[in-house]
Amino acid sequence: MNKKSGKQTIAYAAPPFLVSAAAVAGPMEEQGLLGGQYDRILEDNLAGQDSWEKTESLMLELALNTAVNKMGGALDDIDFILAGDLLNQLMSSHFAARSLGRPFLGLYGACSTMAESMLLGAVLVDGGFASMVAAAVSSHHDAAERQYRYPTELGVQRPPAAQWTVTGAGAVVLSREGNGPRVTAATVGKVVDAGLKDPNAMGPAMAPAAADTLWQHLQDTGRQPNYYDIILTGDLGQIGKTLLIQLMQEKGVDIAANYEDCGLMIYKEEQDPHAGASGCASSALVLCGHAFPLLVAGRLKRILLIGTGSLHSPTSYQQKETLPAIAHAVAIEA
Incomplete structure (x- = not known):
C-alpha cells in the first residue's frame, strides 16, 4: 500500500x-x-x-x-x-x-x-x-x-x-491500540535557508521553512487551513509568526483565523521573553500540557503541529554561515 x-x-x-x-x-x-x-x-x-x-x-x-x-x-x-x-x-x-x-x-x-x-x-x-x-x-x-x-x-x-x-x-x-486522538498524517520538511545570519533572530530564519512545509502539506492533502481547529508552529515568536502569515498570504492562503505560535503561548508579556519562547520544549509543553487534554476532552478535533527548527551550531555561526531551518508537520485528529 x-x-x-x-x-x-x-x-x-x-x-x-x-x-x-x-x-x-x-x-x-x-x-x-x-x-x-x-x-x-x-x-x-x-x-x-x-x-x-x-x-x-x-x-x-x-x-x-x-x-x-x-x-x-x-x-x-x-x-x-x-x-x-x-x-x-x-x-x-x-x-x-x-x-x-x-x-x-x-x-x-x-x-x-x-x-x-x-x-x-x-x-x-x-x-x-x-x-x-x-x-x-x-x-x-x-x-x-x-x-x-x-x-x-x-x-x-x-x-x-x-x-x-x-x-x-x-x-x-x-x-497501535487505544482510544483518543490519532496521528493521521505528517509532512516531512525540507531544509530552507533564507540567507539570514543573526542567531538571535531565529523566528525570521525559520518562518520560510514553516511556510514551505505548510504549503506543501495543504497541496499534498488537498486541505484548506480551516480543516484544522488550530495550526500551531513551534517557536517562531512574534516576528516569525507575523512573517509566516505574510508568506502564506503571498501564496494566496490566509491562516490568520486559526493559527497560533507555541512560542507566544508560554510566557506572559511581563515576564519579558522578548520576541517569545523557543526551544524543543516550546512546542512540547503546548502540545502535552495544553492541546492534548483539549483533544481528549473533545474541545479540539483536529490540530496541525508544525515543529520549527534552526539548524545552526556555534561552529557554523563562528564560521559566518547562514541559518538553515526546517519544519515538520504532524496532523493529530480526535
Missing part, C-alpha cells in the same frame, strides 16, 4: 493512537500563560542537580515516566524511545536513555524535534515495527544559553528579536 500522499506527506494507513502525554516545566514556565496545565514543576532551574544539563536529563526522564504512568503502563511496554534535545551529541537525551534502559533512537531537528519524533514514531507503529513508542524532547534555558550564546553569569543584554529558551520536557506515547 502506498502511504505517501503528494510529494512530502505520509498518510498513515493505521493511524497510531496518541494514548498519553506529559509535560514537565520549570518555575518560570509555570508562572506563565499555561500555568497549572503541566504535570510536574521544578522548584528551581537546578532541581537538586549540580548542572543545568543534568537537570535537563532529569526533566526528560520525568516526562517519559509520567507519560507512561498516566496510561497505566510501564516502561517495559515501550518498544522504542525517540527523543532529542539542543545540546551537543544529544547529551540530555542520551543520559536520560542511559537511566531509562529502553531501546533508544536519538534525533536532532533542533526545535522541530517534537514533531520529528512523533512523525517517525508513528511510522514505526503504522508500519508494524512497534506496538508502542514514546516520543520526547527537552530543553533548558541556561544550558542552551551556555552552548549557543553566552554564559548566563555574564548578564549579556539580549536584543529585541531574541527569544527565551523554554525550560521543560514533553513526552507522548503512540500506540
Whole structure:
C-alpha cells in the first residue's frame, strides 16, 4: 500500500493512537500563560542537580515516566524511545536513555524535534515495527544559553528579536491500540535557508521553512487551513509568526483565523521573553500540557503541529554561515 500522499506527506494507513502525554516545566514556565496545565514543576532551574544539563536529563526522564504512568503502563511496554534535545551529541537525551534502559533512537531537528519524533514514531507503529513508542524532547534555558550564546553569569543584554529558551520536557506515547486522538498524517520538511545570519533572530530564519512545509502539506492533502481547529508552529515568536502569515498570504492562503505560535503561548508579556519562547520544549509543553487534554476532552478535533527548527551550531555561526531551518508537520485528529 502506498502511504505517501503528494510529494512530502505520509498518510498513515493505521493511524497510531496518541494514548498519553506529559509535560514537565520549570518555575518560570509555570508562572506563565499555561500555568497549572503541566504535570510536574521544578522548584528551581537546578532541581537538586549540580548542572543545568543534568537537570535537563532529569526533566526528560520525568516526562517519559509520567507519560507512561498516566496510561497505566510501564516502561517495559515501550518498544522504542525517540527523543532529542539542543545540546551537543544529544547529551540530555542520551543520559536520560542511559537511566531509562529502553531501546533508544536519538534525533536532532533542533526545535522541530517534537514533531520529528512523533512523525517517525508513528511510522514505526503504522508500519508494524512497534506496538508502542514514546516520543520526547527537552530543553533548558541556561544550558542552551551556555552552548549557543553566552554564559548566563555574564548578564549579556539580549536584543529585541531574541527569544527565551523554554525550560521543560514533553513526552507522548503512540500506540497501535487505544482510544483518543490519532496521528493521521505528517509532512516531512525540507531544509530552507533564507540567507539570514543573526542567531538571535531565529523566528525570521525559520518562518520560510514553516511556510514551505505548510504549503506543501495543504497541496499534498488537498486541505484548506480551516480543516484544522488550530495550526500551531513551534517557536517562531512574534516576528516569525507575523512573517509566516505574510508568506502564506503571498501564496494566496490566509491562516490568520486559526493559527497560533507555541512560542507566544508560554510566557506572559511581563515576564519579558522578548520576541517569545523557543526551544524543543516550546512546542512540547503546548502540545502535552495544553492541546492534548483539549483533544481528549473533545474541545479540539483536529490540530496541525508544525515543529520549527534552526539548524545552526556555534561552529557554523563562528564560521559566518547562514541559518538553515526546517519544519515538520504532524496532523493529530480526535
